[in-house]
Structure formats: C-alpha cells, structure tokens
Amino acid sequence: MNDMTRKFPKITPEGLDSLRERIGVKIENTVEPWCYEATRDNIRHYAHGIGDDNPLWCDPEYAKTTKYGDVIALPSFLFSTSRIISGYVGGLPGVHAMWSGSDWHWMKPVTRNTELRTVAYLKDLVEHDTRFAGRAVQQIYHVDFYDAKTGDQLAEADSWCFRTDRDEAREKGTKYTEAKAKGVRKYSQEELDEYYKLYEAETVRGAEKRYWDDVQVGDALPDMLKGPMTVTGFIAYAQGWGGLYIRANKIAWQLQQKHPSAGIKNRFGIPDCPERVHWEEEFALEVGAPGAYDYGPERASWLTHHVTNWMGDDGFLQKAKCQVRRHNPEGDIIVIKGEVVRKFEEGGKYLVEIAQQAHQQDDELSAMGSCIVELPKR
Structure with a gap:
C-alpha cells in the first residue's frame, strides 16, 4: 500500500512508546459519562436499549414486592457510567478502535438513584497479528466503580479494544472475505417467524426463586434471540448507553477542536465522529468491517441479560466475561x-x-462468555 492509497493514520513505534508511558497512571479529567446516577429512567432506557423488559429494572410497582423494595440497575448499566470501560481510548490518534471484550466483577447491586464515581487507568498493551487487519494492539483498561456518597465499591472491570490500521483492514484483511462475497441476505417471513419463536418463548424468572440445590452441571439455559440486526437497533442501544463520540452542533465542534482525529470527514467534507461505523454503511466498509455493525458493550450486555433472565430476582450476578x-x-x-x-x-x-456462546445465522461464532452467579440455598 502506498501513501497515495492510504486514508487513515497507522500504528507507529513512536505512538506505542508514548502509549506505554500511560500504563498504570490514573486517568484524570475523564470524559463526562452518559449517566452519573442510576435513576429510574436511566436504568429503564439502558434496559430497553438491549431489549430487556425485566420488571426488576423497569417497573417500580413490581420491584416494591422484591427484597430490594425498588428498581435496581441491571448489571450492564454500569457501561453507561464510564466512557473508558465502553471504549473511549487514548493514544494512537486516528487509529481505529474496536471494543472487543470485558471482564466484570460486581460486589453489590446498584440501587435506584445511586450516584456513581469511577477510577480508571490503562492496564496493559498486547500486540497481536490478526486476520482482520494484520498487526493490532490490544489496549486494556481497568475501571473501579464506587457509590459516590458512601464510598462503597460496587464493581470493577477490565475492558479492551483492538487498535487496528483501517487501511490494512480494508485492503488486506481476510476475516470477512467470504461474508462480503455472499452479498446482502434477504430473509423470508417464514425464516423470521421461526427465529421469532424464541422471542415468544422468552421468560423472566423473576420472583420464582431458582435454588442452588436444584441446579445441576449440564443444565442448559433457554436460548436467547437478539436481532435481526438493524441500524435502528444499534441506535436504540446508543440512546440508553450514550455512545462515545455522539455530539451535536457546538458540542461536536468543541470535541473535534480538542481531538481532531475524532472528526473524520464524511462524503460532504464535514468532520463527523468515527462512531458512525455503527450506522453508516459506507464508512464501515472503509475501515474493513462487513457493514454497519453493533456495539461491543451491547454484545456483552446481551450475555448478561441471558443470565439475569435465568437466575431470578434473588440471584446475584457476581462475575461476567x-x-x-x-x-x-x-x-x-x-x-x-x-x-x-x-x-x-x-x-x-x-x-x-x-459458559455461553453466541452464534449468528450461518453458525459463525459472534461472542463467547462465562458468568458466576450466586443463588439462594434451601
């Protein structure tokens, strides 16, 4: 690839050296989170953004009947309280960042109206060779979550992004060669109806206690459906989660003045956010993706939704990866x-x-995870 065909900045030794100097250093003046508080509306908006209608998060009248006495936040709500855990990375300006995973540990439930405080730092950098873009750097952050009023720690988590060369991914990446060759797939109503049976069958355990005594190794959780993927769905998630760079008018301009690489020119020559890979097909293809695609934290939230439906109101999700x-x-x-x-x-x-696995319609692995759940004992 010559300089004439290159559109975006690339990973450089100098950029990596500069980034390594940040390892272990507390991040000061972090970008403002989408949610400071776990209000009724903030919790509900996040839950609905992942398609979760559990009344423990969404219905105060129902929640009054539980041991909590009010709605609590679903575990993945904490993604909305830290841009760092959600993929707002530093260093390597203009180099694409793909959120690729998280490892959570919750200590306490987040009750209604809790005000959140976070502490974050860059934990590690790991170099990889990938099918998607060749050389890539895994950038791992650690975030601690606290009740801002009591000081109690509520959770801790690591999350990681892969920093990739957009031009290499577009021109030389092989991960999606077959998918791109297949072109757009159109579903029949009969095919969709078959998938929708999983929505019809989806149940929330709720008040019916699931006792540890009754669970056996090898028990299967009910299958959970997510999709079909649409840009509308991606935007619904962004409404509850807040996104990373979504800003309007003067506030967008201010962000781009502070971080020029956060304003990549669109087809009108206007700087726009890199996050538009999630709703703009043309830009997604430019960075080597197979098309406009879902958010990473959204995917992690689907896996925890799968488990909270199963465990019931009296279960507690302790860990999730x-x-x-x-x-x-x-x-x-x-x-x-x-x-x-x-x-x-x-x-x-x-x-x-x-143990969890998520596969797409052609049986390709989309995500994998694991959870530790605490259950009541008889």
Whole structure:
C-alpha cells in the first residue's frame, strides 16, 4: 500500500512508546459519562436499549414486592457510567478502535438513584497479528466503580479494544472475505417467524426463586434471540448507553477542536465522529468491517441479560466475561446459548458457573462468555 492509497493514520513505534508511558497512571479529567446516577429512567432506557423488559429494572410497582423494595440497575448499566470501560481510548490518534471484550466483577447491586464515581487507568498493551487487519494492539483498561456518597465499591472491570490500521483492514484483511462475497441476505417471513419463536418463548424468572440445590452441571439455559440486526437497533442501544463520540452542533465542534482525529470527514467534507461505523454503511466498509455493525458493550450486555433472565430476582450476578469474535453487521441474527459447567461453594456463598456462546445465522461464532452467579440455598 502506498501513501497515495492510504486514508487513515497507522500504528507507529513512536505512538506505542508514548502509549506505554500511560500504563498504570490514573486517568484524570475523564470524559463526562452518559449517566452519573442510576435513576429510574436511566436504568429503564439502558434496559430497553438491549431489549430487556425485566420488571426488576423497569417497573417500580413490581420491584416494591422484591427484597430490594425498588428498581435496581441491571448489571450492564454500569457501561453507561464510564466512557473508558465502553471504549473511549487514548493514544494512537486516528487509529481505529474496536471494543472487543470485558471482564466484570460486581460486589453489590446498584440501587435506584445511586450516584456513581469511577477510577480508571490503562492496564496493559498486547500486540497481536490478526486476520482482520494484520498487526493490532490490544489496549486494556481497568475501571473501579464506587457509590459516590458512601464510598462503597460496587464493581470493577477490565475492558479492551483492538487498535487496528483501517487501511490494512480494508485492503488486506481476510476475516470477512467470504461474508462480503455472499452479498446482502434477504430473509423470508417464514425464516423470521421461526427465529421469532424464541422471542415468544422468552421468560423472566423473576420472583420464582431458582435454588442452588436444584441446579445441576449440564443444565442448559433457554436460548436467547437478539436481532435481526438493524441500524435502528444499534441506535436504540446508543440512546440508553450514550455512545462515545455522539455530539451535536457546538458540542461536536468543541470535541473535534480538542481531538481532531475524532472528526473524520464524511462524503460532504464535514468532520463527523468515527462512531458512525455503527450506522453508516459506507464508512464501515472503509475501515474493513462487513457493514454497519453493533456495539461491543451491547454484545456483552446481551450475555448478561441471558443470565439475569435465568437466575431470578434473588440471584446475584457476581462475575461476567465476554469476548467478541466478529462484527454483527446489519442483517445478522444472533442466538445465545448457555450451560451450567460448575457448581461450587466459596466464602459461604453458593455459586454456579455458566459458559455461553453466541452464534449468528450461518453458525459463525459472534461472542463467547462465562458468568458466576450466586443463588439462594434451601
């Protein structure tokens, strides 16, 4: 590739050296989060953004009947309280960032109207060779989440983005060669109706306790459907989660003045945010993706939704890990499967481990994960 065909900045040794100097350094003056507080509306908007209608998060009248006495935040809501955990990366200006996974540990439930405070730092950089874009850098952040008023720690998490060369991904990447060759797939109503049976069958365990005593290794969780993927769905998630760079008018201009690489010119010659890979097909193709695609934190939130439906109001999601394996472009349909793989006691708590996999309509692996759930014992 010569300089005439290059459109975007690339990963350089100097850029990596500069970024390594930030490892372990607390990030000061982090970008303002989408949500400072776990209000009723903020919780509901996030839940609806992932297609989750669990009344424990969404219905105060129902929630009054639970041990919490009010709505609580779904575990993945915390994505909306930190741009860092959601993929707002520093360094390597103009180099594409793809959110690719997270590893969460929750200590306490987030109750209604809790005000959140976060502490974040760059944890590590790991170089990889990928099919998507050749050389890539895995940029790992750590974030601690606190109740701003009491100081109690509520959760901690690592998340990581892969920084990739947009031009290399577009011109030489092989990960999506076959998918692009297939072209646009159009579904029949009969095919869609078959998938929609999973929506019809989806149940929330709710008030019916799931006891640790009754769970066995090998038990399967009900399959969960997500999709079909549409730009409307991606935007619905952004409404609840807030996105990373979505700004309007003067505030967009201010962001671009501070971070010029956050304003990539569109077909009108106007600087616009890199996040438009999620709704602008043309730009998504320019960075090597198979089309406009879903958000990474959205994918992680689907996996935790799968488990919270299963565990019921009296379960507590203690840990969850998600690894994103491919983009989910418009038109994809995702089915999430899970299985209990371990049952154990630890520190006086009764726990089960669940392994999860999400595949798209052609049976390609979209994401994989695992969870640790605390359940009541008889």
